[in-house]
Amino acid sequence: MARELNVRFDLSLTRRQVLRLGAIGTAALALPTRRLLAQRGGAAAGPVAPFLTAVELATVDAAVSRIIPTDTLPGAHEAGVADYIQGLLSALPFVDANCDDRRTAADFTAIALRQGTNAEAGCRGADVNGDGVVNATDLRSAEVAFFAARPIFGGGPFSGRQPFGDFAAGQVTDVFPTPSFDNAIPLNRVQRLAWTVRLDGAASVPEVADNPLATALDEVDLRRKYRDGIAEIEQMSHEQFSQPFAQIAPEDQDTILTLINPDFVTLLTNHSVEGLLCDPAYGGNRDRIGWQLVGFDGDSQPLGYTLGFDEPTQQYIERADRPNSKPNPSEDCHSFGSTMIAFLTVVATNDLTKPNARFPSPFCFEVST
Amino acid sequence: MSLPSAVPNVLGNTALDAPFNVVIIGSGAGGSATAHVLAGAGLKVLVLEAGNNYFPGLDDPDHLPFPLFSNDELKFGVRRMVLQDPVVEPRTFRQSAAETARAHPDVNVLARNVGGTTVHADMKYPRFNEIDFRLASALRDAGRTFDGTSFADWPLTYDELQPFYVMAEDLSGVSGRADGEGADPFASPRSGPYPLPPTAEMYVARTLADGARKKGYHPMHYPGAVNSRPYGGRPACNNCGFCSGFGCPNNSKGSAAVTTLRSALLTGNCQVRFNCFARRLARSGSSITAVEYTDADGAVQSVAADRFILAASAVESARLCLLSDRDGPGLGNSSDQLGRHLLYHFQTTAVGIFKQRLHGERGNSVSNGMSDFRGVTEGGMALRSDVPLGGIIEFGTSSEPMRSNKAFLRPDALAFARLVGLSLKQLLVEGPFTAHIAVLEMQAEDAPQPTNRVQLDPTVRDVYGLPVPMVTYQNHRFERDARTFYQPKMLQILGAAGAQFGFFQPYDPNEPPDSRHVMGGLRMGSDPHTSVCDPFGKFHDFDNLYNADGGVFVTSSGYNPTLTIIALALRAAGHIVAPGQAERVVASHI
Numbered sequence: 035m036a037r038e039l040n041v042r043f044d045l046s047l048t049r050r051q052v053l054r055l056g057a058i059g060t061a062a063l064a065l066p067t068r069r070l071l072a073q074r075g076g077a078a079a080g081p082v083a084p085f086l087t088a089v090e091l092a093t094v095d096a097a098v099s100r101i102i103p104t105d106t107l108p109g110a111h112e113a114g115v116a117d118y119i120q121g122l123l124s125a126l127p128f129v130d131a132n133c134d135d136r137r138t139a140a141d142f143t144a145i146a147l148r149q150g151t152n153a154e155a156g157c158r159g160a161d162v163n164g165d166g167v168v169n170a171t172d173l174r175s176a177e178v179a180f181f182a183a184r185p186i187f188g189g190g191p192f193s194g195r196q197p198f199g200d201f202a203a204g205q206v207t208d209v210f211p212t213p214s215f216d217n218a219i220p221l222n223r224v225q226r227l228a229w230t231v232r233l234d235g236a237a238s239v240p241e242v243a244d245n246p247l248a249t250a251l252d253e254v255d256l257r258r259k260y261r262d263g264i265a266e267i268e269q270m271s272h273e274q275f276s277q278p279f280a281q282i283a284p285e286d287q288d289t290i291l292t293l294i295n296p297d298f299v300t301l302l303t304n305h306s307v308e309g310l311l312c313d314p315a316y317g318g319n320r321d322r323i324g325w326q327l328v329g330f331d332g333d334s335q336p337l338g339y340t341l342g343f344d345e346p347t348q349q350y351i352e353r354a355d356r357p358n359s360k361p362n363p364s365e366d367c368h369s370f371g372s373t374m375i376a377f378l379t380v381v382a383t384n385d386l387t388k389p390n391a392r393f394p395s396p397f398c399f400e401v402s403t
Numbered sequence: 404m405s406l407p408s409a410v411p412n413v414l415g416n417t418a419l420d421a422p423f424n425v426v427i428i429g430s431g432a433g434g435s436a437t438a439h440v441l442a443g444a445g446l447k448v449l450v451l452e453a454g455n456n457y458f459p460g461l462d463d464p465d466h467l468p469f470p471l472f473s474n475d476e477l478k479f480g481v482r483r484m485v486l487q488d489p490v491v492e493p494r495t496f497r498q499s500a501a502e503t504a505r506a507h508p509d510v511n512v513l514a515r516n517v518g519g520t521t522v523h524a525d526m527k528y529p530r531f532n533e534i535d536f537r538l539a540s541a542l543r544d545a546g547r548t549f550d551g552t553s554f555a556d557w558p559l560t561y562d563e564l565q566p567f568y569v570m571a572e573d574l575s576g577v578s579g580r581a582d583g584e585g586a587d588p589f590a591s592p593r594s595g596p597y598p599l600p601p602t603a604e605m606y607v608a609r610t611l612a613d614g615a616r617k618k619g620y621h622p623m624h625y626p627g628a629v630n631s632r633p634y635g636g637r638p639a640c641n642n643c644g645f646c647s648g649f650g651c652p653n654n655s656k657g658s659a660a661v662t663t664l665r666s667a668l669l670t671g672n673c674q675v676r677f678n679c680f681a682r683r684l685a686r687s688g689s690s691i692t693a694v695e696y697t698d699a700d701g702a703v704q705s706v707a708a709d710r711f712i713l714a715a716s717a718v719e720s721a722r723l724c725l726l727s728d729r730d731g732p733g734l735g736n737s738s739d740q741l742g743r744h745l746l747y748h749f750q751t752t753a754v755g756i757f758k759q760r761l762h763g764e765r766g767n768s769v770s771n772g773m774s775d776f777r778g779v780t781e782g783g784m785a786l787r788s789d790v791p792l793g794g795i796i797e798f799g800t801s802s803e804p805m806r807s808n809k810a811f812l813r814p815d816a817l818a819f820a821r822l823v824g825l826s827l828k829q830l831l832v833e834g835p836f837t838a839h840i841a842v843l844e845m846q847a848e849d850a851p852q853p854t855n856r857v858q859l860d861p862t863v864r865d866v867y868g869l870p871v872p873m874v875t876y877q878n879h880r881f882e883r884d885a886r887t888f889y890q891p892k893m894l895q896i897l898g899a900a901g902a903q904f905g906f907f908q909p910y911d912p913n914e915p916p917d918s919r920h921v922m923g924g925l926r927m928g929s930d931p932h933t934s935v936c937d938p939f940g941k942f943h944d945f946d947n948l949y950n951a952d953g954g955v956f957v958t959s960s961g962y963n964p965t966l967t968i969i970a971l972a973l974r975a976a977g978h979i980v981a982p983g984q985a986e987r988v989v990a991s992h993i
Contacts, residue, residue, distance in 0.1 A: 102828050109828065187484045190457075190473030191652035201639045219471050219484070222455045222678045223701055224866055228490040244864035245871075246506045247493045254490060300814055303827070307812075310831070311805045312477040328831050329838060330804050331644070331764055333474030335652045338641025339765040340603045343632070350603040358642050358765045359604045369758045369903065370833060377825050378835055381816055382756055382904040 085123035085257060086264075089278075091116055093264050096280040098306045100287050101299075108323050110306050118309030118318030121184025123233065123257055186229055188315045189217030196337040204342025204351040211336055215315035233257050252301065263298035270294060331356060406669070407463040412699040414462045414517070414675040415668040423449040423708040425979075426694055428681045428723065431519020432965050433951035433972040434714030435659035438667035439574070440976035443992035445672060449706060450664070451696055452677040453715070454485070454515030457650060458660050461517065462668040467636060467661060472522075472650030479649050480806045485523050487512040491866035494718075495873045496915045500854065504873045506863050510915045511747060511874075513716050516650075517677050518660030520716070520919065521965065525647035525768040526628040526656055528577045528966040529795060530568050532783030533561040533591040535960040541786050549881045552850040553744055557957045558929045558938035561591055566986050567970035569594060570993050574666075575657040575969065576634040578602050579626035587623040589774035591783040602631045603642050605766030607841050610757070611798040612771050614900025618892070620775040625797065628657035628966075629767050637661060640767055644802050647768035663969075666992075679704075680867055684711060684727040684734060684948070691734075691948045697867050710947045710979065713925075714972070717745065717954040721857040721924040722872045729859070729870075735925075735942040740935050742857040745874065746923040746959035747916040748794060748846040749882040753893040755902030760838040763800030771798045776845055776889050777961045791885035794847035794961025796893075804837045811836035841902065843893045846920065848961040850881035857924050878912060886910065920964050925954030939985075940975035951975050 086094065095116035102110035110116075148160045148168045162172040194213030199206055221229060231239050231248050235255035242248035249255070270290050271279040279287060291299055309318030311325065313333065319325060325332040339358040342351040352358045370378065410417045424446035427434045434450060442448045460468035478484045494510035497503065514520040534541055539554035571577075579597035580586045601624035604612075612622035629640045640655040654661045667673040678699035685693040685705070693707045713720035721742040724734040733741045776793035779786060786792070801807040808831060812820075817827060830836075860873035890907065897905045908917070927950075928934025931943035936955050942948040951972040953964050960967075977985030 102831070103826075105828075107828075107832065185478075186482060187478040188473065188475050190471040190475065190650075191469040192473065199641055201633065201641070215473060215475065219457070219478075223699060224491055224678075224680075225455070225488070227866055228488045231490050241866045241868070242491060244862065245491070245493050245866075246863065247489050247508055248491075250506070251490065251508060296814065303812075303814075303817070304809055307805055307808050307831070308477060308481060311808075313473075313475050315475075316477055328804055328834055329760065331762070333645070334641075334643045334765075335474050335645075336641070338643040340640070340642045343639075352603075356762075356765060357606070359606050359609055361606060361759060362762060365759050370835065373823060373825055374829070374833055374835060377820055377823050378756060378904050381819060382754075382835070382906050 084120050086120050086260070090260075090264050091120055092280045093267055093278070094119055094260070094302075096287060097267060097291065097302055098309070100284060100291060101303050101306045102310060103284070107327055110310060112320065113310050113323045113327075114318050114320035115306050115309030117320070118184075118312060118316055119260070119305050121317035122305070123260060125184055125186050125229070125233065184317050185216070185218030185315065186221060186225075187219040188313060189214040189219055192335055193313065193315075193333050195332075196334055198336045199338060199341050201342045204344065206337060206341060215313055231255075252297070252304075256301075259298060259301060263295065263301070266294045266298070267291075406671070407460050412456075412676060412678050414456065414458075414677065415673045416671045417674065419447055419449065419672075419674045421449075421706045421708070423447050423706065425449070425710045425712060426451065426706060426708040427712045427714055427951070428694065429453075429519060429714035429716065429719070429952065430517050430659065430664055430675060430677075431514070431714060431716065431952070432521050432659050432968045433953075434519065434712065435662070435664035435667065436571070436574070436969045436972035437712050437714065437949075437951045437976040438673050439663035440973055440980065440989055440992055442667040442670045442673035444980040444988065446980070448667065448673040449708065450667075450673065450675040451679045451681050451694070452517050452519075452675055453680040454517065454677065456517040456675075456677045457485070457522075458517055461660060461665055464669050467654055467665065469652060470650060470654065472652045474643055474645040474649070474652065476645070476803050476805050479523065479645075480803050485514045485516045485650060487515045492871070493863055493865065494871050495860045495863050497873070497875050498877045498912055500875060504860060504875070506871075507915055510872070511718070511919060511921050513919060513921065517675060518658045518664065521628075521658040522650045522660060523648050524658075524919075524965065526575075526658070526965075527625055527769055527772075527797065527963040528572070528575060528628045529587070529626045529774075529962040530591065531561070531960040531962050531967050532589070532777070532779050534779055534784055534786065535958060536561050536564070538958050545786055545788065547786075549850055549879065551852055551854070552879060552881060553853050554851060555926075555928065555933070555957050558927055558934075564967075564970050564974070565594060567974045567989065568966065570973055570989050571966055571969040573598050573993055574662055574973075575628035575966070576630055576637070576662070577626050577628050577657070577966070578624075578631040580624045585622075585624045587626075587774050588621050588781045589777055589779055589783050597626060599631045599634055602627060602629050602640060602767050602770055605642075605763070605770045605798075605800070607761040607763050607800040608766070608769070608771035608798040610761065611841055611843065611896065611900050612773075614896045614898070615773055615775075617899040618896055620773050620896070622771055622773045622798070625769050625772040626966075627767065627769075628662075630655040630657065635662060642766045644764040644766060644768075646766075646802070647799075648803065659969075681715065681723055682726065682867060682869060684723065686727070686734065686945075689944065689946050691945060710949065712949045712951050712975075713954070714951045716952050717921045717924045717956075718857050718872050718874065720950055720952055720954045721745075722859065724925075725857075725859050726869055735935050735944045735948065737944050738932055738935060740853075740926055740933065742924050743853045743855070744851040744923045744926050744957075745855045745857055745876060746849055746851060746921075746956060747876065747918040748920040748959055748961070749849045749878055749886065750908075750917045751845040751847060751886045751890060751893065751910075752908035752917070753843045753890070753897060754906055754908065755841045755843075755897035755900065756835050756904040757839050757841060757900075757902050760834070761800055761841055762838065763840075764802045764804075768802060769797045769799050772796050773798075774962075776847075776892070778885075791888050792848050792881075792961060793885045793889050794845050795963070797842075797844045797846070799842040799844055801837045801840050801842070804834070807837045807840070841897070841900065843896060845886075845889060845893065846918070846961060846963060847882050847885050847889075848959050849916075850879040851923060851958055852877070852879055855923075874915065876916065878916075920953075920959065922953035922956035922959050922964055925950045926957055927955040928957070939978040940971065949975055949979070
């Protein structure tokens, strides 16, 4: 684990930078700057506790499995949507370094400022690893904890699933890049504050006190919304069916989802779409099940879709299986089914962002075919 | 000097320190173009960038490393890695001064990172038309007047800007076709071909081009700063598909970062401090003396320089002038024009749903388009008398399944789907709003109005403790009439291309405009009483303060603005180095 995390950080730098950092030597190591430490890597933290308990995770898995169910095709369960949500909710550090009962970016500063001091009585605080002293190891532990679960921003440039192309030769090569999507990109100070608000709410970040959006947006205070939403689901399930949600029949689960706070169902729906279609580095879309389900190619770099340019014909050289400028070779150009047609006839001529609003004629139309 | 920099939050020559010859605020299209010229001419340049840097080793003289971008919809489209984040940096919006502005998560937010918005743009780089620079006169001559508007001629002509267009295209590596099949007949005369041939056409764009051709229009290869061949030490685009809204993983996109900013850094005369947010300009008489900024750790710093260039985007540059004089009218506002005549292209988006899958995730987002609805004659030298002024049309699609599905499958749509017996899963699998859509997007000119403006919000503050931009904006009938005129024609194109269903993204005047094309607010002109900046972007009220972003635009034209921002910024920087000899100065650094 420790080794892997160190590698994560180093890979986000160029080879040259890594070499240079090595050459700076011990003098730079002694510099008490947390930024250098953040780039360099250092002592490892222990595993970070995930946010949702196993029981809560089971409830989430059961709920998203009703939103995108498994039938003849895989659904949210197989795609690992619950793991995606767990990764999101666990993504910030469980470190209250300044003992203010909040976990914010200020905690990183607190550790940096208190290096070299002893841990305070009654509050482990900045002494993240509990060895009685606040030092660079604690800072590093907090930094690592920040990214340990799943990345907020996954690394780049390449997943390692696609090979390099050779544009001059117009060919695919058999050289694959080193995977880097797992190398979480460190957040800057302002991004940390924003993500603290997203996960723990505006109350934990005084800097957003005069920003109404920090409390109004659907995407903030996610941990509380999940704790409350899961609790409501379980309470309702016990009241109606005397069993945990994960153990009742699918149609009963559907009933429960119509009874609880609709905002939470919308949140679960949005996160289900994210967990189904995100890169697997974020925990969802396991084995790229989601992309296969919807027929999306997913990441294509560094190969891409044009392999080169053929001067004699003045045409780009494309991949036969996935052409850039032509229809898919297997495309049957079928129309939609009658149910989808009925739906689109109404919805596709509707203003989808405004319930009940319709476009005035002549903008509602079905193109004659 | 040792490059690349080993200092956190710094790119370039770390030995440089205050006082600088020039401080540039913003590392996007305009800021980087000025840095390229000024650092190239030997001036000591500091660039402050509010956002993070995802180009480690951008200042490495030996090679340009791959950046941290990737084909990852979540971190770009959903989690806003490169965008201004409303959770910490909100803006407020209202239609008119009679209303109280409300905080809104997307008042035309742009990118916050080294390279600015050119990092996540898909780099559509057309020029403006010849007539755009004298549009007010042309409208007046044609007897077309519009109450409440503030059309004015630009203080320079297309011919004066043309050499800088050429140099901006060369620096950025613009692909396109100047004549023959696939050229834009409405583009104004060029002195030569594009530096690069056109990029590969996407299937969806070919489909829409067929429809347009059937209706008698002139689809063309969209000019773009995307490498259709290896160029500038960067590889050819392989059409990975993650272009609009994404940073480019292999640097084939000619963003400001990998073109002009990198060249500035490699001179050794330029330093970029990123994660550094400019808070206030300090003045003494008619000079700016220093800029205060919040650094990466949240501490407030100050740096002195001989000259200051605002390139933070039209809204943020105007805001900084207001933040720097909170007890007064704002810096540079003796004309009462500061923040006024704010411009956004008026986007009309027609969506077609096709029977076949259009695989919009392959290609450079928009490979083709047409200018027939701009409303000018061939060559862009005169107005057509029979049609309104609209804008260029982009032939687009959906390349982002997460965002498209979330945008279309809202609770009310899903509730209706359930009623007719359709599940969310069926909608995701069949993909009527993702794999099957083609989009026509018109970037229509909006009329300048003095009441459309940027001010400081009286109550809402950002994470830096500063009042946020308050945007007051209302569309004029000038552009609303154009929308009404061109909408049916857009549907006809979709139908001719084979769409089964079609609809428009709604226009809601209560919402901020959809456009990312932000211009005006620091209007340029020859008369200090009616403009903020002079014809070279220098503030009339100051001897050492300049604007080099879209703020100086007088009108919005009907074409994507970035190439024009770069051309004007190059010209402004050349003029700083040697007044009256801008063209010679810039040409010596191409």
